[in-house]
Each structure stands twice: as structure tokens, then as C-alpha cells.
Amino acid sequence: MWNMDAFVSRRLIMVWVWVMYLGQCTKDIIGWSRPASPPVVKVEMFYNSEYSMPSTHAMSGTAIPFSLFFLTYGRWEYPFTLGFCLALFWSQLVCVSRIYMGMHSILDVIVGFLYSVLILLFFLPALDLIDNFNLTCRYAPLIIISLHLGLGLFSFTLDTWSTSRGDTAQILGVGAGVALASHINHYLGLMPDPPLDQLPFHTPPLSAGLVGLAMLRLLLGVVVLVATRALMKAATIPLVCRVFRVPSGDVRKARQHMEVELPYRYIVYGTVGFNVLFLVPLLFRYLQLS
16 A cells, blocks of 8 residues: 555545445345355354355455556556456455355355445446545545444444444444545645646566565554554553443453444544554655655
8 A cells, every 4th residue: 555656545445445334234234144064164263253145355355456457547557458357366366265265155255246346336436526525625524534433333233243343343444544644634735646647657667676665665554553553452442441331351242332342443443544544654754765
């Protein structure tokens, strides 16, 4: 993310947030169980408590590569066939892996793929309008925070506790944080989008220096985000438990309460999302790694 332009990054995150949110909510509404084991051999068990239809891995594994292709083709110089084939290969690899891992049926994966395509058909044409609103509207910060929080409250009413509820709040928190950081960057004149007459960008020649710089940015960015998550998690869970008078001795049990899980995930990962597009690029600018 920190090795491509901000225009693509923030829009790709918007697509990821909405596709995953709609997928998770649809899962809870339909309520289909995972494939039975036996006869299926399940390699992955962590998400076994979640519902199965549609496969949100298939949805994100379709939406992200094809959105990346849609957003970068014509903005960066590369062959159309190469970009499309890489996106298709990425998507099919993720879809097949979910069947191999025993977490989804073929029908779950097919529906997830088609559902993602349907969402992209409606959402991609609206990206310009949404992104412009997030950047320029004076009331955008208030609307961004309240909208994502409201969507989280709605998703928590669809079913009893499962790992999907926390994941949904986490996704919405990241989306809100990134959108808020985008607005502040625009207001402060940081990370401006390049003028259209500079497009398309030429892919720089691959070199040891370029790869080293990209890896250094990635490493520093990950360190900042891991530290942010650890600090915010340590501060937020006891605070939220105290505010809502939920015993905090057993953190896992406390997080099964909506009034703890939603604000905890939203605040922690909202801060992480904010730092992704504000604090980390600011650090790169200070260290002359931009």
C-alpha cells in the first residue's frame, strides 16, 4: 500500500470494506452452516463458528484484484492482458483454496464470486463520488464516523456472537480510519493526487535499491501498526469494560458482549486505519523515504 499512490490505496480499501461488510451481513441473514465434517476434511478450524454462504474470502479474493486492475489500468503502463490474467489467477487461487481447506462448498464459492462481481458493477462507478465526498465535504468526518458505527450496530443485531461480528466491526473501523485520514491529508495538503497530465505513470525499472526502499517502507509501516494495535488494545478493553460495567477478568468472555466488542474493535482498528494513511506516510516524509 505504501508503495503505490494514495489514490489507488484509499479506493481499494473502500471496495474491500463494502464488499466484506455486505458479505458478512449476508452470511448472518442466510445462516447456512459450514460443510459437514466428515465427509469434508477441515484444515482450518478458526472460523468454523461462522456461517458459510457466501464465501467472503471468495468475495474479497475477487473484488481486490479486479478493483486493483480497474483502478491502475490506464493510470500505470502495463499490458491489459497481463493485468487481467493476474487478477483472474489471484481470484481463482483464493476461491479454490477455500474448497481445499474444507471451509466452503463449491456453491458458496461460486455465489461469493458472482456476488462480488455484482457489487463491483454498482460500486466501482460510484467511487469517484464517494472519494470526492470523503476528501472535500466539511461534514465528512462526522458522517464517516457515524455511518461506519451505525453499520456496525446493525450487523451486531443480525445474529448471536461469533467471530464474524468482531471481524465486521474491525473492517468498519479500518474503513472509517482510512477515510478520516484521507480527509485530513486533503485538508492539510498532504499526499495530493498528481495532476491528470502526468498520467499514465511509467513503471520504474526493477533494481536492488528500489526493492530495498519498498521493503524498508513496508517494515517500518508494519512496526508502527503493530505498536498502534498493541497500545490501543491495552488501553481500550479495560476502559470499555469499565464504562459499560462488564467484568474484565476474562477478556474473551467480556468481548462476547456487543457493548464491549463493537467499540473495542472500532476504536482500535479505526486508529490503525488512520495511521495507515496518515501517521506512517508522515513518518516516511520525515525520514525522506517518500
